[in-house]
Amino acid sequence: MQHNPTPVDLVLAPRPSGSTLTQWLYSEIRRAIVEGRLRRGTALPPSRVLAEHYTISRRIVVNVFEQLQDEGYLEARVGSGTRISRHIPEDFLASVELARTSLAARSPVFTRRPARPFYPVQPLVSEFPIDVWSRLEARSLRRLSTLDLASADPAGEVELRTAIADYLSGSRGFTCSPDHVVITTGTNNSLDLLARLLIRPRDRFFMEDPGYKDAAEIFERAGAKVIPLAVDEFGVQLPTDASSRPRAVYVTPAHQFPLGVALRLDRRIELLRWTRAADAFVLEDDYDSEFRFSGKPIPAIKGLAGAQNVFLLGTFNKALYPTLRVGYVVAPEQWVDPLLRLRRLLERYPAVLPQRTLAMFLAEGHYVRYLRRVRRLYSERLEILRESIAERLRGAISIPEIEAGLSIPGFLAPSIPAAQLVASAEQYKLDLWPLTKCELSRSDLNGLLLGFAPFSEKELRAGVVALARAIDAIGKSPRRRAV
Numbered sequence: 001m002q003h004n005p006t007p008v009d010l011v012l013a014p015r016p017s018g019s020t021l022t023q024w025l026y027s028e029i030r031r032a033i034v035e036g037r038l039r040r041g042t043a044l045p046p047s048r049v050l051a052e053h054y055t056i057s058r059r060i061v062v063n064v065f066e067q068l069q070d071e072g073y074l075e076a077r078v079g080s081g082t083r084i085s086r087h088i089p090e091d092f093l094a095s096v097e098l099a100r101t102s103l104a105a106r107s108p109v110f111t112r113r114p115a116r117p118f119y120p121v122q123p124l125v126s127e128f129p130i131d132v133w134s135r136l137e138a139r140s141l142r143r144l145s146t147l148d149l150a151s152a153d154p155a156g157e158v159e160l161r162t163a164i165a166d167y168l169s170g171s172r173g174f175t176c177s178p179d180h181v182v183i184t185t186g187t188n189n190s191l192d193l194l195a196r197l198l199i200r201p202r203d204r205f206f207m208e209d210p211g212y213k214d215a216a217e218i219f220e221r222a223g224a225k226v227i228p229l230a231v232d233e234f235g236v237q238l239p240t241d242a243s244s245r246p247r248a249v250y251v252t253p254a255h256q257f258p259l260g261v262a263l264r265l266d267r268r269i270e271l272l273r274w275t276r277a278a279d280a281f282v283l284e285d286d287y288d289s290e291f292r293f294s295g296k297p298i299p300a301i302k303g304l305a306g307a308q309n310v311f312l313l314g315t316f317n318k319a320l321y322p323t324l325r326v327g328y329v330v331a332p333e334q335w336v337d338p339l340l341r342l343r344r345l346l347e348r349y350p351a352v353l354p355q356r357t358l359a360m361f362l363a364e365g366h367y368v369r370y371l372r373r374v375r376r377l378y379s380e381r382l383e384i385l386r387e388s389i390a391e392r393l394r395g396a397i398s399i400p401e402i403e404a405g406l407s408i409p410g411f412l413a414p415s416i417p418a419a420q421l422v423a424s425a426e427q428y429k430l431d432l433w434p435l436t437k438c439e440l441s442r443s444d445l446n447g448l449l450l451g452f453a454p455f456s457e458k459e460l461r462a463g464v465v466a467l468a469r470a471i472d473a474i475g476k477s478p479r480r481r482a483v
């Protein structure tokens with residue numbers, strides 16, 4: 001038989017001063033229901049009994065019952081009095097929360113956690129000079145006029161475009177007008193705008209293999225047919241077949257993603273010749289050009305003679321911090337207006353405040369100083385990784401000479417399948433990316449993309465020890481040294 005609570009079961013806290021009898025009774029009963037002290041489906045004492053017990057008017061009790069009933073906490077049934085509902089509003093809120101959690105669990109796109117060795121695409125963020133940035137941001141905010149709050153230039157803030165043009169002429173070897181610079185939220189946003197702008201159904205989009213798969217997906221979504229071009233130690237290999245007519249060719253010439261090589265000069269020239277003859281475009285992702293820590297600086301293709309068909313794509317999301325979301329396109333003269341019309345339609349204009357702050361950060365020399373510091377740290381970290389691998393994993397992993405970037409490919413001995421290693425990564429608290437993640441049509445790469453930028457010396461060394469254990473567990477390591 002069901003237990004009906006008496007008024008004594010309903011332990012109501014004393015009425016706080018300033019609260020009416022109705023408010024008090026309502027919130028006390030609701031709280032007892034939500035906290036589970038009044039169980040689902042149980043009957044409440046009759047309103048008359050409750051009113052007498054607390055010496056309040058029965059009308060008040062009836063009103064409170066009615067309100068809780070309207071809100072779904074109580075159910076009144078003829079002949080069985082008023083009961084606690086079997087499903088209260090909080091249940092539905094909880095299920096929304098639950099749905100969110102399970103979505104996060106399903107899709108890694110929505111999860112985040114601190115980077116573990118050797119997560120390859122995260123820069124060092126802990127050294128970012130947040131004090132300088134917050135001072136500049138406060139100044140930018142104070143200077144915003146009412147006009148600035150109401151609308152902005154779809155190309156981006158002129159101060160920032162000017163500072164970028166100055167940076168490019170100083171560091172990337174070519175001069176451009178601020179009028180050719182269009183601010184975006186980063187490289188992927190730039191790629192999306194260009195795919196929408198340039199691609200007609202079934203256009204041929206050539207790109208590096210292995211390469212940046214996001215670019216392939218963005219262009220495929222725009223209707224292009226993606227055609228892979230193999231990469232060797234001198235960068236992308238261009239087709240010898242004269243009938244290969246591209247609409248656009250995407251390359252990462254400063255630091256090929258993911259292999260890290262720089263595109264050799266003769267191939268750069270050949271790329272321009274091939275694409276110009278086909279009336280096609282080059283999308284030059286200037287990826288990681290900021291992080292060249294040794295060797296000669298390599299100027300952008302955009303700076304070569306005859307590069308009128310080149311769009312240069314830059315980003316600050318790697319050099320500063322990924323959630324900044326500021327990047328840019330340097331577009332050929334005749335494409336600036338069509339690009340701006342598209343931008344206006346899709347996104348109006350980029351957020352003004354981060355642009356103004358970044359413009360000051362560049363113009364006052366903080367950017368160049370910060371890059372200098374980070375470059376030194378990256379170069380030290382790469383050296384530590386190289387040394388630890390040589391010490392602990394000789395014969396198991398080989399890494400090439402690279403002169404730039406946040407990550408380095410680690411080629412595995414054939415007896416150590418990358419897929420098997422990656423499957424055990426969680427167990428060793430590692431985050432391992434197989435090179436296959438970047439393969440389009442080839443399937444010959446047995447290796448990992450090893451990130452070093454955000455990890456301290458201790459983390460790198462411990463990461464290599466864990467990696468050696470994971471390799472040992474596979475039981476096929478040709479290493480001679482025991483770890």
Ligand SMILES: Cc1ncc(COP(=O)(O)O)c(C=O)c1O
Nearest residue numbers: 121186187188212257287315317
């Ligand atoms: C090849 C390449 N280009 C560009 C980016 C940066 O893109 P975004 O500016 O959209 O963060 C990445 C990020 O990992 C990348 O791997």
